[in-house]
Amino acid sequence: MRFNKKRRKLEIRAWYRVDLIVGAYTVDTTQIRKALLKLGAKRLLIQSPLGLRAVATELAKTLEAEGYSVLLSNSACWGACDVAYQEAENLEADAIIHLGHTKFMKHDKIPTIYIPCHYWNPAPLINLIPRISNVLNDAGARRIGLGASIQWSIHLELVKTELKKSGIEALTHEPKMFAVEEAQVLGCDYTALKPLEDKVDAFVVVGSVFHALGMALVSDKPTYAIDPAAQSIRELTENKRRIINQRYANIMKFKEAERIGIIVSTKPGQKRINIVNPIARILQNHGKEVYVISADEVNEQLIIEYGLDAYVNTACPRLSIEDQVRFSRPLLLPAEVLVAVGILEWSFLVEKGLIMFPWAYSDENSKTVWRLIAGEAYGRRQVSQYEV
């Protein structure tokens, strides 16, 4: 966890600096040009998540015309945990332009310019305000915790102002794990919302169900997913219930499994190699046959081709939440393994919102989970995270 990153307060952005608009997205090419000049970079790799590839090609065209040599990456780019350092190194790029996300990694092995690509048009969000107000008022929520994906976060000041007109107070907070901007949530970081839990009646997350569902999993307060693109407002108690049932069913299946694959990611921000050995020990101590599988993309091919009975996911936690339905075998998260082998209560994980541990947020309860992982593996009860 990092507390020392320069964080930006919510503000109305200086729009004149956003000099390229592609479809719904803004690209701050001035920031890119300045950074490239400073780096003296000539050969660039542009990385973009699926959905932002038209932005990437447009940016490539612009930069090629200015004399840069540009490569467009086909890697999936699920987040800024997934920076293509090795691809850039492989193809001798001087710098990476990473679109769609804020900086996640502490150190960039190859100079990387992070360009979030905000939605320039607040209208789809502002149009929803009357419906949001009604829903919140009906639920008796007078004070809410407000968060958003980076694409929408620049418009949250407007949302705050508009909600105030209906007597709803929206609180925002700074994140302290991986996110950078005030009120920003990631699929694995809800530290901009969780600290508001005791002060609010509900959480409102602007982005998609994906962004909001993670919050619903770490808190018992009602969580509303606002998706301006789909013009939808959804309260996620039922989604959360379904996921928790699905997780429990998979933990039960995992108990019966004999041959287990522990998946370790090669993505720079998803590589949690330090958790692999203790989990392997715990499983072996409980009579399981253990294999360690390294993967860039964790996909159905892995599950099918290795043909093991069950898997442990130390890569992106959301693979076990959203993608489990695509997998024919259980894909447990590290804390869930403790439940499967009977050294932690399922109710503890659910009530404390720690299913995603070591992601999502961290508190005193999560230290308990870590001590169990490390202590159970090595026969000691008290082990610091840094000893393993």
Add this chain to the structure above:
Amino acid sequence: MRFNKKRRKLEIRAWYRVDLIVGAYTVDTTQIRKALLKLGAKRLLIQSPLGLRAVATELAKTLEAEGYSVLLSNSACWGACDVAYQEAENLEADAIIHLGHTKFMKHDKIPTIYIPCHYWNPAPLINLIPRISNVLNDAGARRIGLGASIQWSIHLELVKTELKKSGIEALTHEPKMFAVEEAQVLGCDYTALKPLEDKVDAFVVVGSVFHALGMALVSDKPTYAIDPAAQSIRELTENKRRIINQRYANIMKFKEAERIGIIVSTKPGQKRINIVNPIARILQNHGKEVYVISADEVNEQLIIEYGLDAYVNTACPRLSIEDQVRFSRPLLLPAEVLVAVGILEWSFLVEKGLIMFPWAYSDENSKTVWRLIAGEAYGRRQVSQYEV
């Protein structure tokens, strides 16, 4: 092209050295142990093609029991062009055990042990001999060029002996591009067969249609695909005709394309960065808008997400042959681009068997293609491959 690799003659293998059998495959663990001791390697990455993952897990179990720390790779591993050096580096493996293929790369960036995994049982192949003899006799083929994928190549001496009984002489030859064993073919290397062209009535390739079809594309002699697993014998003139029509149709579509993506592979043996710039120049000279896309896996996601009109494939040539049907846009090979822009005759490529250039084999005619690529790009008619 390399002529200096130590090549192995056909021989009946010393079976006692193959001390692990998993399903249909042999694994020479003695060779692995010797190599590991010599390297002093402790932390290993096992790479296996789809279909050999059960071999990989069994080998992992064996080596773990001997004190090695083993990672199983989830990378697809399409050939020994696709060695997971970066994955090994990323996860700090001391050595790679690469299953299912012979050495392809000139230098291994990380020590790599290549274990071909032959089929131990010749019966499915030998059972087919009477049918093969009949088919060849009916076609009047008295002398054939014989090749095989590495999985079957150890059984070719038996095939030769058996065919001789029916009066058919089978010739074999050493490869000189990427393959290692006598008579061995790869999807991109037919140099073990092509030199026999003038001496034989037909070619017989043991493996799958995939292995044989590549040969059919580089020669006008009838080519028979022998697939012992499927117990099938197929003459490929019709398959070849279909592929050639498909390629021509895609070249025609490519002509109309305005925005072109040139794909450069990050796989060590598929990275042909030197061909990208001249092809880009040629396309720009002919009024196309060009983007360079780097990819590990070339897949439908790339084609759809980048949304360009057409693509040039400088990675594995077989992507344009076998996988084109899965792609909604033309994926031309470098030599085909010359046809699309009107500086080479399609009939020249087809008749000389040079569709796959710079892969498959190399002769005087292929030098013409290279001179056209380099010369057309830079306005000179005579450019050596090494100048670009």
